[in-house]
Amino acid sequence: MTTANAAAIAHLEKQLNRHRLDSGDLDGLHEELTEIPLHDVVHVVERQPSKRGAVLIRLLSPERAAAAFDALDPAHQAEIVEALGREDVAGLFSALGAEDRVRMLDNMPAEIAERFLGDLDEDARADTNLILGYEKGSVGRAMSPNVAAVGPGEGVRDVVDKLRAQADDFETVYTIAVVDPERTLCGVVWLRDLFRAAPDARVGDVMRESPAVQVSDDAEDAARRLLSSGQLAFPVVDDGNRLMGIFTFDEAQDIVEHADSEDTARQGGSESLKQPYLATPVLKLVRSRIVWLLVLALSAILTVQVLGVFEGTLAQVTVLSLFIPLLTGTGGNTGNQAATTVTRALALHDVTKGDILKVMWRELRVGATLGTVLGVLGLAIAWAVFGQDIGIVIGSTLFCVCAMSATVGGLMPIVAKTVGADPAVFSNPFISTFCDATGLVIYFAIAKAVLGL
Amino acid sequence: MTTANAAAIAHLEKQLNRHRLDSGDLDGLHEELTEIPLHDVVHVVERQPSKRGAVLIRLLSPERAAAAFDALDPAHQAEIVEALGREDVAGLFSALGAEDRVRMLDNMPAEIAERFLGDLDEDARADTNLILGYEKGSVGRAMSPNVAAVGPGEGVRDVVDKLRAQADDFETVYTIAVVDPERTLCGVVWLRDLFRAAPDARVGDVMRESPAVQVSDDAEDAARRLLSSGQLAFPVVDDGNRLMGIFTFDEAQDIVEHADSEDTARQGGSESLKQPYLATPVLKLVRSRIVWLLVLALSAILTVQVLGVFEGTLAQVTVLSLFIPLLTGTGGNTGNQAATTVTRALALHDVTKGDILKVMWRELRVGATLGTVLGVLGLAIAWAVFGQDIGIVIGSTLFCVCAMSATVGGLMPIVAKTVGADPAVFSNPFISTFCDATGLVIYFAIAKAVLGL
Numbered sequence: 001m002t003t004a005n006a007a008a009i010a011h012l013e014k015q016l017n018r019h020r021l022d023s024g025d026l027d028g029l030h031e032e033l034t035e036i037p038l039h040d041v042v043h044v045v046e047r048q049p050s051k052r053g054a055v056l057i058r059l060l061s062p063e064r065a066a067a068a069f070d071a072l073d074p075a076h077q078a079e080i081v082e083a084l085g086r087e088d089v090a091g092l093f094s095a096l097g098a099e100d101r102v103r104m105l106d107n108m109p110a111e112i113a114e115r116f117l118g119d120l121d122e123d124a125r126a127d128t129n130l131i132l133g134y135e136k137g138s139v140g141r142a143m144s145p146n147v148a149a150v151g152p153g154e155g156v157r158d159v160v161d162k163l164r165a166q167a168d169d170f171e172t173v174y175t176i177a178v179v180d181p182e183r184t185l186c187g188v189v190w191l192r193d194l195f196r197a198a199p200d201a202r203v204g205d206v207m208r209e210s211p212a213v214q215v216s217d218d219a220e221d222a223a224r225r226l227l228s229s230g231q232l233a234f235p236v237v238d239d240g241n242r243l244m245g246i247f248t249f250d251e252a253q254d255i256v257e258h259a260d261s262e263d264t265a266r267q268g269g270s271e272s273l274k275q276p277y278l279a280t281p282v283l284k285l286v287r288s289r290i291v292w293l294l295v296l297a298l299s300a301i302l303t304v305q306v307l308g309v310f311e312g313t314l315a316q317v318t319v320l321s322l323f324i325p326l327l328t329g330t331g332g333n334t335g336n337q338a339a340t341t342v343t344r345a346l347a348l349h350d351v352t353k354g355d356i357l358k359v360m361w362r363e364l365r366v367g368a369t370l371g372t373v374l375g376v377l378g379l380a381i382a383w384a385v386f387g388q389d390i391g392i393v394i395g396s397t398l399f400c401v402c403a404m405s406a407t408v409g410g411l412m413p414i415v416a417k418t419v420g421a422d423p424a425v426f427s428n429p430f431i432s433t434f435c436d437a438t439g440l441v442i443y444f445a446i447a448k449a450v451l452g453l
Numbered sequence: 454m455t456t457a458n459a460a461a462i463a464h465l466e467k468q469l470n471r472h473r474l475d476s477g478d479l480d481g482l483h484e485e486l487t488e489i490p491l492h493d494v495v496h497v498v499e500r501q502p503s504k505r506g507a508v509l510i511r512l513l514s515p516e517r518a519a520a521a522f523d524a525l526d527p528a529h530q531a532e533i534v535e536a537l538g539r540e541d542v543a544g545l546f547s548a549l550g551a552e553d554r555v556r557m558l559d560n561m562p563a564e565i566a567e568r569f570l571g572d573l574d575e576d577a578r579a580d581t582n583l584i585l586g587y588e589k590g591s592v593g594r595a596m597s598p599n600v601a602a603v604g605p606g607e608g609v610r611d612v613v614d615k616l617r618a619q620a621d622d623f624e625t626v627y628t629i630a631v632v633d634p635e636r637t638l639c640g641v642v643w644l645r646d647l648f649r650a651a652p653d654a655r656v657g658d659v660m661r662e663s664p665a666v667q668v669s670d671d672a673e674d675a676a677r678r679l680l681s682s683g684q685l686a687f688p689v690v691d692d693g694n695r696l697m698g699i700f701t702f703d704e705a706q707d708i709v710e711h712a713d714s715e716d717t718a719r720q721g722g723s724e725s726l727k728q729p730y731l732a733t734p735v736l737k738l739v740r741s742r743i744v745w746l747l748v749l750a751l752s753a754i755l756t757v758q759v760l761g762v763f764e765g766t767l768a769q770v771t772v773l774s775l776f777i778p779l780l781t782g783t784g785g786n787t788g789n790q791a792a793t794t795v796t797r798a799l800a801l802h803d804v805t806k807g808d809i810l811k812v813m814w815r816e817l818r819v820g821a822t823l824g825t826v827l828g829v830l831g832l833a834i835a836w837a838v839f840g841q842d843i844g845i846v847i848g849s850t851l852f853c854v855c856a857m858s859a860t861v862g863g864l865m866p867i868v869a870k871t872v873g874a875d876p877a878v879f880s881n882p883f884i885s886t887f888c889d890a891t892g893l894v895i896y897f898a899i900a901k902a903v904l905g906l
Contacts, residue, residue: 010807039664039682046803071681164649173645174627191644192626196617211492227710228524229492230703232685249702250683257680260713261797267720268793269786277798278808282815286822289790293855296786297827301834303778314774318767321774325756325889328778329785333722333749333885337742340721344714345730350499354463355731362735369739374750381754402746432786436778 012036012044016052030059038064042071046276050076053279054083057092066095073258074100075274078107081116090119097171098127099144099251106136107274139222140215142255143236143245144171149179152186152204156197159189171246175233178207183242185212185235212237215244220259223252224348263347266424267340269296299433303328306437310444313453319386320447323394327443331401331435334370338363338409339431343423346413356414360407367406368399375399393450397443404442405435465489465497469505483512491517495524499729503529506732507536510545519548526711527553528727531560534569543572550624551580552597552704559589560727592675593668595708596689596698597624602632605639605657609650616644624699628686631660636695638665638688665690668697673712676705677801716800719877720793722749752886756781759890763897766906772839773900776847780896784854784888787823791816791862792884796876799866809867813860820859821852828852846903850896857895858888 015029033041033056041060045053045068057065057080069077069092081089081104093101093116105113105128117125127145134140148170150159159176167173176194178186187207197206212235213222226234226249236245258272265272271288273280307314307324314321342359345351351359375398383391409431413423447453468482486494486509494513498506498521510518510533522530522545534542534557546554546569558566558581570578580598587593601623603612612629620626629647631639640660650659665688666675679687679702689698715725724741726733760767760777767774795812798804804812828851836844862884866876900906 037664039678043802071683160648167645167649173648191648192620195613195626195644195648196620211490225492227706230524230706253680253683253706260717261801264713264717264720264793264797267717268789270790270794273794276801276803277794278803278811282818282822285794285815285819288794289787289819290823290826293783293786293790293823293827294830297779297783297830297851300779300782303782304775307775307778311771311775315768315771318764318771318774321767321771321777322757322760322764324774324777325760325781325893326750326753328782329753329756329885329889330746330750332782333746334742336721337723337746340717341723341726341730341738341741344717348714348729349496350729350731358731362738365735366738366742369735370743370746373743374746377747377750432782436782440778 009040009044012040013047016044016048016056033059034061038067039071042068045072045080046076047278049279049281050079051083054080058084058088062091066092070096070100073275074103075107076276076279077104079275079279082108082112089116094120094124097144098124098131098146099142101128102131102141105132134215137219138215139213139217139219139236139247140244142219142223142251143215143247144251145245146171147177147235147243147246148173149177149183149243150189150203151180152178152202152207154203156194156201156203156206157199159203160194163191163194172233172248175210175231175235175246175248177235177243177246178203179243185237185241185243188235190232210235212241213247214239219255221349222247223255223259226252227256259347263343263424266422267343269293296432300436302433302437303440306440310440313444313448316453317447317451319390320393320444323382323443324440327394327397327401328436328439330374330398331405331439332432334367334402335405335409335431335435338366338406339413339423342410343413346417346423351414353414353418356411356418359410359414363406363410364403367403370406371399371402374402389451393443393447396450397439397446400442400446401435401439404438405431408434462493462497465493466500469497469501469509486512487514491520492524495521498525498533499529500731502732502734503532504536507533511537511541515544519545523549523553526728527556528560529729529732530557532728532732535561535565542569547573547577550597551577551584551599552595554581555584555594558585587668590672591668592666592670592672592689592700593697595672595676595704596668596700597704598698599624600630600688600696600699601626602630602636602696603642603656604633605631605655605660607656609647609654609656609659610652612642612656613647616647625686625701628663628684628688628699628701630688630696630699631656632696638690638694638696641688643685663688665694666700667692672708674802675700676708676712679705680709712800716796716877719875720796722746749885753889755886755890756893759893763893766897766901769906770900770904772843773846773896776835776896777893780847780850780854781889781892783827783851784858784892785885787820787855788858788862788884788888791819791859792866792876795863796866799870799876804867806867806871809864809871812863812867816859816863817856820856823859824852824855827855842904846896846900849903850892850899853895853899854888854892857891858884861887 012032015032045056048056057069060068096104117128120128130145131141146169148163163173174191176189178189180186188210189203189206189208193206211225211229215236215238226247233246233248235243236247238244262272269292273288342351375395378398379391379395382394412430416423465485468485498509501509510522513521549557570581573581583598584594599622601616616626627644629642631642633639641663642656642659642661646659664678664682668689668691679700686699686701688696689700691697718725722745726741795804828848831851832844832848835847865883869876
């Protein structure tokens with residue numbers, strides 16, 4: 001962001017704070033807003049509580065309001081719509097593409113969503129209902145049904161004229177589907193190819209093969225494939241290979257950004273916010289974290305129980321308790337490193353479920369190597385400070401804990417995926433609980449053997 | 454991925470395992486490869502050690518080899534090039550765009566990079582050197598200098614003819630920069646607008662305003678702005694607003710994917726791999742993790758020392774040691790939740806450095822609320838099992854630890870960004886060390902006060 005932008009934004013926010021938004025004194029702000037580039041206005045809306053964001057949107061001209069609204073996250077759109085009330089919303093709501101509208105409706109209470117759906121004109125409602133008919137998380141939910149389609153025998157010049165006249169009806173004119181009379185997909189043409197073709201060429205001459213996605217495919221998978229292909233859009237087909245719509249890179253980009261936010265949040269032990277941090281009420285932040293924190297805290301009671309079993313040993317050799325956070329921490333860290341790497345590799349399709357043995361063998365070797373380094377270091381330091389016996393206990397525990405945690409941490413995301421759970425959700429609490437408890441058992445088993453207790 | 458694809462890939466991998474790649478027996482494989490879609494071949498290459506990947510690439514026809522090579526990550530390209538040797542590489546290397554070539558060179562030892570640079574023809578070398586002149590991580594490094602530029606007074610028809618003849622010289626023809634005779638940027642035209650314009654229109658009639666980025670801007674910031682704008686490319690200018698190149702969405706997509714992989718890896722306490730998991734040698738995996746593991750383990754020695762101070766108390770009341778992993782774990786989890794949320798918000802520009810007080814006040818409230826819930830629960834459970842005094846100690850420690858950890862966890866990423874460090878790198882070890890040690894001090898302070906030790 002340039003300094004000029006940052007200054008404009010800071011100034012606008014200061015104005016917002018100075019004006020009492022619920023008072024009538026908004027004229028100055030109204031003028032101010034017309035001079036600020038749209039993406040900066042969007043940025044300011046994203047940093048306000050929804051009610052204030054709604055006031056800002058209402059102050060914009062109808063076209064700018066629609067464009068700004070379109071740029072927000074679906075969950076944030078839903079909150080702003082609820083804050084705006086029925087009359088102001090009609091314009092914003094019809095300006096969205098059918099697939100964006102559905103994503104917003106998904107984030108609303110059902111009865112409000114239905115009221116808004118009722119307010120739409122007939123065409124828009126039909127498009128919206130079509131998309132609502134597909135399963136959540138499928139390509140059908142994220143595609144646009146407004147796909148430009150031509151036949152392979154049509155002349156390039158005719159096609160260009162046709163597209164020119166109807167360009168506004170289509171989600172994109174850069175990728176055009178080529179279909180036979182039964183609407184079976186034959187390939188695609190890119191606008192740049194049409195544009196460079198000899199005027200007497202046919203569509204079939206400049207047609208390209210293109211990967212297609214099915215309406216029932218997982219939208220996140222399809223989005224990652226589209227983005228890594230470098231293409232602008234994939235045609236969408238049903239299971240009979242008939243053209244149903246088009247899946248564009250900007251939709252794919254939104255889906256991947258949300259999926260990555262979700263993975264990041266879950267890896268950190270919370271639910272993803274779905275709307276910008278500063279626009280999220282404190283209680284929503286609490287709600288996004290409390291469940292995980294409770295699950296993790298309750299499962300940590302297992303460590304209290306394991307330690308309870310060894311309370312006698314602890315009372316005999318108090319020095320053993322000094323190393324508890326170090327050992328459980330190292331186990332947790334090693335397990336998390338492995339789980340994070342494998343979860344990301346699964347998301348990027350670098351690793352699949354069938355690779356479970358390969359991953360296990362790799363992580364066992366990685367863990368054993370890490371354990372050797374840490375173990376030797378732990379042996380040396382603990383020996384120097386607490387004597388030979390404690391040194392041997394700490395060194396061998398570190399080795400075992402690292403080897404075990406890396407293996408378990410690498411396996412868990414794949415196991416999660418195999419049983420149909422989200423790798424990031426399933427791995428986190430399982431790994432900390434399992435590695436903590438098992439690590440402590442290993443620790444005391446080694447301590448008892450070495451110290452002869 | 455469709456089942457047919459998955460089957461083709463599994464079959465190809467089986468073939469790879471059966472053939473001894475270093476023996477001459479590769480004819481069957483050669484034929485097999487011609488029948489498999491290119492993106493599946495790329496997928497297989499990404500799942501092999503680099504040497505095998507290099508053999509696969511060598512088996513492809515020259516055009517397919519260049520396309521497959523282009524689709525790989527820069528670090529993976531660098532390894533494959535090193536495995537291929539000088540002769541095979543020339544074709545692959547010149548087929549890359551200048552900006553992709555630079556990213557690959559950045560991943561090679563300097564002397565090998567220079568040898569390859571020397572092998573390029575003059576034009577390609579000039580383009581490559583131009584980009585190498587910009588700072589790493591800047592837009593200059595990621596842009597293409599081959600930008601289509603036209604004047605506002607030119608006729609749309611002339612422009613279309615010109616572009617049609619020269620399309621292959623440009624990185625993209627979908628976004629065309631509009632410049633005055635001094636090459637100062639005036640705006641952009643989109644190919645779709647040219648294509649829909651009246652034939653006698655001038656470029657100035659269909660020109661749009663567009664955000665531009667500067668060569669010296671941070672490439673990750675620019676990439677996120679481009680992707681969230683929904684546009685296909687931003688023009689790139691110098692600090693005098695003169696056109697220098699074009700920054701396209703597919704380059705932006707690669708940059709953001711790598712940045713997110715890096716954030717995810719660092720949040721999990723390791724360095725990002727930069728190449729697919731299964732193609733990474735085990736020792737590289739160890740190297741990506743060992744530094745963090747050592748930093749975390751060595752800083753955990755602080756917890757050993759803190760506990761050493763309270764060894765007397767522990768010897769008196771052994772039951773206190775049972776709760777150590779529960780308390781340090783909860784503190785770490787709460788801190789990580791806050792840090793993850795704020796780090797992501799910083800990456801998405803939802804939060805900036807100036808918001809530090811806002812974030813602190815939000816996290817303090819979130820932490821206090823979480824602490825109240827966990828504290829009451831901890832009080833009840835510990836009271837029931839270990840009596841009133843221990844219940845009070847555990848309940849109040851949980852409250853204090855949650856409030857403190859959330860606040861510190863939320864602050865750290867912003868502090869890191871302010872001092873110019875990577876929020877994900879800086880936060881992780883700091884938060885676990887700080888929360889563990891401080892949490893233990895709070896625990897024993899409360900225990901001593903309540904139990905009257």
